[in-house]
Amino acid sequence: MRIFIGIDLDELVRTRISTFIAGVSGFAPEARWVRPESLHVTLKFIGEQKDEEVAAIAERLRSVPAERIEIAFRGYGFFPTPRAARVFWIGIQAGAQLAVVARDIDAAVAEFGVPREEREYSPHLTLARAGGRSGDPKWRKGDRPNGAFDVLQKRLAAMPEIDFGTMTADKFVLYQSQLGRGGSKYAKLKQFAMQDPAH
Numbered sequence: 001m002r003i004f005i006g007i008d009l010d011e012l013v014r015t016r017i018s019t020f021i022a023g024v025s026g027f028a029p030e031a032r033w034v035r036p037e038s039l040h041v042t043l044k045f046i047g048e049q050k051d052e053e054v055a056a057i058a059e060r061l062r063s064v065p066a067e068r069i070e071i072a073f074r075g076y077g078f079f080p081t082p083r084a085a086r087v088f089w090i091g092i093q094a095g096a097q098l099a100v101v102a103r104d105i106d107a108a109v110a111e112f113g114v115p116r117e118e119r120e121y122s123p124h125l126t127l128a129r130a131g132g133r134s135g136d137p138k139w140r141k142g143d144r145p146n147g148a149f150d151v152l153q154k155r156l157a158a159m160p161e162i163d164f165g166t167m168t169a170d171k172f173v174l175y176q177s178q179l180g181r182g183g184s185k186y187a188k189l190k191q192f193a194m195q196d197p198a199h
Contacts, residue, residue, distance in 0.1 A: 002048050002177045003189070005061070005105055006040040010167040013073055014039060017090070017164050021127060027152040031088065031128040038186055041071065041092060041123055043102045043172060046114050057112055058174055058190045064108050066101045066172060066194040069094050073125065073164035076156060078149060085149045086130050090164065092123040101172065101194075170194050 009017075018036035025033045049057065075091035092098075102121040110116050130148035156162070174190040 001051060001054050002179070003054055004045040004175050004177060005043045005172060006175060007043065007169045007172050009039050013165050013167050017073070020162070020164070024152060024155065027155050028088070028128060028149050031130055031148055033128045034126060035183065038184065039125055040186065041125065044105045044109060046109055053112060054189070057109055060108050060111065061105070061174060061192055064104050064192070066104070066192070067097060067197045068194045069097045069101070069169045070166055071098065071169055072166040074162060076162055082153060084146060087126055088128040088149055088152065089124040089126050090162065092125060094123070098123060
C-alpha cells in the first residue's frame, strides 16, 4: 500500500484554487494539472508499506503531538527555475509550527525504517507539471529552458497578488495513494486531531 501523510484543504480554499485553475489552465494546455479534489499539504511521503506496517504507523501517529495551525495560501512560483519550469506551485505560509509537525511525523515514521528527510521542510501546493516531467523541485542534469509555462507566466505577471485565503488545520491525515489512469487518487485511511495551542 502506497501511503503518505498530509493536511486536507478546507472547502473555501479548495474552491478558490479550483476556480483559479479553471481560469488559467488554458495558458499551459500541455501541462498536467492537478485535480482540485486531490490537493493537500504534504507532511511526509512514505511510499509502499505492507498492511500490518500501515496499521503500526497509524497507531504511532496517534501519539504525535500537533497543535492547530493557521495556514495561508498565497503567491506562486516554478521549480526548479522559471526558465526551466517543470512544476507550477502556489505558496504556503504557516510559520514554524507546520515544520515542527512535519519534523515530528518524520521522526515517528523513521522508527519503522522510513528514511528521514534530508532537506528542510518547505511546503507548497503543486498545481501543474510540465508534460512528462517529474515533480522533483531540485535542479537536475538535463534541465534546460522550455516554454511549457511561458504564456502562463506572462498572464500571472499581469495579475494582482494571488491570495487563496487562510484556513485552520485541525487534523492531519494518513492517505493511501492509488495510481491509476489519469493520475493518482487519494483515500483517507485515518485522521488525527490537532490540539488547541497551549497558552
